Structure formats: C-alpha cells, structure tokens
Amino acid sequence: KAGVTQTPRYLIKTRGQQVTLSCSPISGHRSVSWYQQTPGQGLQFLFEYFSETQRNKGNFPGRFSGRQFSNSRSEMNVSTLELGDSALYLCASSPLGQGGYGYTFGSGTRLTVV
Amino acid sequence: AQSVTQPDIHITVSEGASLELRCNYSYGATPYLFWYVQSPGQGLQLLLKYFSGDTLVQGIKGFEAEFKRSQSSFNLRKPSVHWSDAAEYFCAGALSGNTPLVFGKGTRLSVIA
Numbered sequence: 001k002a003g004v005t006q007t008p009r010y011l012i013k014t015r016g017q018q019v020t021l022s023c024s025p026i027s028g029h030r031s032v033s034w035y036q037q038t039p040g041q042g043l044q045f046l047f048e049y050f051s052e053t054q055r056n057k058g059n060f061p062g063r064f065s066g067r068q069f070s071n072s073r074s075e076m077n078v079s080t081l082e083l084g085d086s087a088l089y090l091c092a093s094s095p096l097g098q099g100g101y102g103y104t105f106g107s108g109t110r111l112t113v114v
Numbered sequence: 115a116q117s118v119t120q121p122d123i124h125i126t127v128s129e130g131a132s133l134e135l136r137c138n139y140s141y142g143a144t145p146y147l148f149w150y151v152q153s154p155g156q157g158l159q160l161l162l163k164y165f166s167g168d169t170l171v172q173g174i175k176g177f178e179a180e181f182k183r184s185q186s187s188f189n190l191r192k193p194s195v196h197w198s199d200a201a202e203y204f205c206a207g208a209l210s211g212n213t214p215l216v217f218g219k220g221t222r223l224s225v226i227a
Binding site: 004006033035042043045048055056058090092096102103104105106107108110 | 148150155156157158159160163204211212213214215216217218219220
C-alpha cells in the first residue's frame with residue numbers, strides 16, 4: 001500500500017513568487033491535512049480538506065490556500081512568498097476524520113525562499 | 115487553550131540505557147494522545163496512540179507510553195535504547211477525531227555509545 005506522496009521534495013523560490021505543493025494521500029483516505037514545520041514554531045496546522053471541502057483552518061494569512069480534488073489529492077499554494085515561509089511542509093492523510101484518528105505523514109516538501 | 119508541552123528540548127542517553135520522554139497536556143477533557151518520531155529530513159512516523167481504556171499503550175519499535183490523568187501526562191518509554199532511535203520525538207493531542215493534532219515542540223534524542 002503506497003504511503004502519502006508529496007512532490008516536489010525540495011524547492012527554492014524567490015521572495016514574491018508563488019509556489020504550489022502537491023500531496024497524494026493513501027488510497028482510500030479522504031482527509032488531507034497540511035502542516036508547516038519550522039525550527040522556531042515547530043509544527044503548525046495550516047488546513048484540512050475532506051471530500052473537497054475545507055473543514056478546518058489554522059491561523060495563517062490568506063496567502064496560504066489549498067484545495068482538494070475528487071480523487072482526494074490535495075495542493076497547497078503560497079502566494080507572494082516571504083523569507084519566513086521557508087519551512088518543511090508536511091501533508092498528512094487520515095481515513096475519515098482528522099488528527100484524532102491518527103495521521104499518516106508524507107516525507108514533506110522543503111521550501112527555501114531566497 | 116489546548117496545548118501539549120514537552121519539557122525537554124534535548125536528551126542524551128547511552129545505548130542500552132532506558133529512556134523516558136516527558137509530555138504534558140492541557141485540555142478540558144481527556145484528549146486523544148499520540149507519539150510520533152521524525153528522522154532528519156523525513157516525515158513523522160506514528161509510534162503509538164491513546165484514545166481510552168488501558169492507560170499503558172504499546173507501540174512500534176519497542177516503545178510504550180503511560181497515560182496518567184492525575185498528572186496530565188503521557189510519557190514515552192523504552193527499556194533499552196538503540197543507536198537507531200536517535201531522532202526527534204513529538205507528542206501530540208487532539209480533542210476529538212475530527213480536530214487537528216496539536217504538537218509539542220519536540221524532544222531531540224541523541225544516543226551515545
């Protein structure tokens with residue numbers, strides 16, 4: 001059974017650009033959540049999608065957005081990149097609910113903003 | 115506010131020694147609790163989880179955790195540490211199945227010979 005797949009693994013972008021990250025959940029998992037991981041702030045919840053609908057959103061500015069497709073694959077987009085957006089972005093999938101049921105995480109996308 | 119606290123930023127243990135990583139939670143009700151491990155440059159792997167019932171939970175890789183309501187704690191233990199256990203460990207909680215996980219800041223484990 002394939003795990004959670006995130007692409008690309010590494011990205012380097014320039015301040016002001018935008019970026020799109022992709023996540024393919026485990027087959028049959030309908031919930032996809034996104035987390036930002038930085039050394040200073042740790043793991044912070046961005047948002048969660050279930051059946052193409054955003055169910056929960058963390059405390060991030062509107063520059064961070066996401067969506068989910070009918071096959072449960074999800075993308076997150078960050079517009080007008082700032083240096084502080086440099087982080088490891090982790091995607092996690094769950095069969096039904098969110099974290100309370102336990103996530104399976106992908107390996108992450110390392111975003112560096114220069 | 116709901117929170118999970120890991121008091122130790124970094125712990126060093128000798129190979130073969132026992133390990134205990136501390137985790138405290140602050141929730142209005144008993145949360146769902148988890149321990150995850152992260153190797154450098156990788157995602158998080160679930161070690162074990164507690165929903166209800168038996169307060170001693172067994173996980174993968176020889177880890178176990180004990181839920182103590184009176185102390186609001188969910189400490190992770192391993193009787194004998196291997197060099198391959200060196201990694202970052204995260205405790206996390208959620209109020210219910212349909213809420214996001216809230217993570218502690220993590221404890222970095224170093225293992226020396």
